[in-house]
Amino acid sequence: MSGRTKTVVMNPAVDAYIDRAKPFAIPILLHLRGLIHKASTEVVEEIKWSRPFFSYKGAILCNISGFTKHCSIGFWGTEIGAVLREAGAVKDEGMGSLGKITSLKDLPRDKVLVGWLKQAMGFVDSGEYTSPIAARRQVVKAAKAEIEVPxxxxxxxxxxxxxxxxxxxxxxxxxxxxxxxxxxxxxxxxxxxxxxxxxxxxxxxxxxxxxxxx
Structure with a gap:
């Protein structure tokens, strides 16, 4: 009996985020989202810090963002960040891992991007994944008490x-x-x-x- 293919679960909140994006950004965000799920059906979508984030086995894999004039994709995990820098893919640290993306032509080939995503997942599978937040956090601050909604x-x-x-x-x-x-x-x-x-x-x-x- 053949195994069942796991169904990709799309988060309605991410749908809403993409729907609200600028017209030029929508095909870019949809394409990136599709490639992320192509890399693995185990990816989970959620909205964090008001933008789409994608996690793999509990670890943040990457996030995508749509701005007024450009989009971006940010890879998480210090290990995959080092791989991207070594490959010369990081254009501007402050603009996501691949710099400002204004059209699909600004993206690397699908095969290359999916390969990086799978590499990032490989670091999670091997236990080598390090969150960039954890890596630079020296003092853990106590969580602030929640404010009641008036x-x-x-x-x-x-x-x-x-x-x-x-x-x-x-x-x-x-x-x-x-x-x-x-x-x-x-x-x-x-x-x-x-x-x-x-x-x-x-x-x-x-x-x-x-x-x-x-």
């Missing part, structure tokens, strides 16, 4: 709405930035205005400081 903000988000779904997919740190901004208002009028702005930005999948990103 009732007026919760009502503005709504229940079962698209905006509420995007909010639920945000990382704890992303949520904290919004909540600290809203609860830090000294006047009721300011607080109300911030809630209106926050709900609008969240509905578009934007972080609190989205103006300074990309």
């Amino acid at each position: 009732s007026d903000f919760s009502e503005a988000l709504g229940k079962g709405t698209k905006t509420a779904g995007v909010w639920a997919g945000f990382s704890p740190s992303c949520k904290r930035e919004y909540l600290e901004w809203i609860t830090g208002a000294k006047r009721a009028e300011t607080r109300a205005a911030r809630i209106v702005s926050a709900v609008g930005w969240i509905g578009e999948g934007k972080q609190r400081n989205w103006k300074y990103q990309g």
Whole structure:
């Protein structure tokens, strides 16, 4: 009896992220997403720090991002980072592993990109994977206590709405930035205005400081 092929599970939150991207970015993000799953059906999708991340056996493999004028893919794991640098693939450390991607022509051949993804998975399988965050973290800070979502903000988000779904997919740190901004208002009028702005930005999948990103 032949083995069953594992079905790739697509996360609706990642679908929503790609749908909201600029028109030029959508085919790039879809292509990258497809190659990541082509490398392995064990990859799991999730939204972290308001962008799509892909994990393999519990380790972050990579993330993809769509900005105003370019896209990027960032490989995680210090070992695969060294491989990419040695291959001369890293163009700008601050712009993802492969630099600014403005069209499919900016990407390496599919076979090459899938090969790098499989190499990254190989480091996970062999136990050699090292998170870049863990590698540079010298002091582990105590986790901040969660901030309770105020009732007026919760009502503005709504229940079962698209905006509420995007909010639920945000990382704890992303949520904290919004909540600290809203609860830090000294006047009721300011607080109300911030809630209106926050709900609008969240509905578009934007972080609190989205103006300074990309």
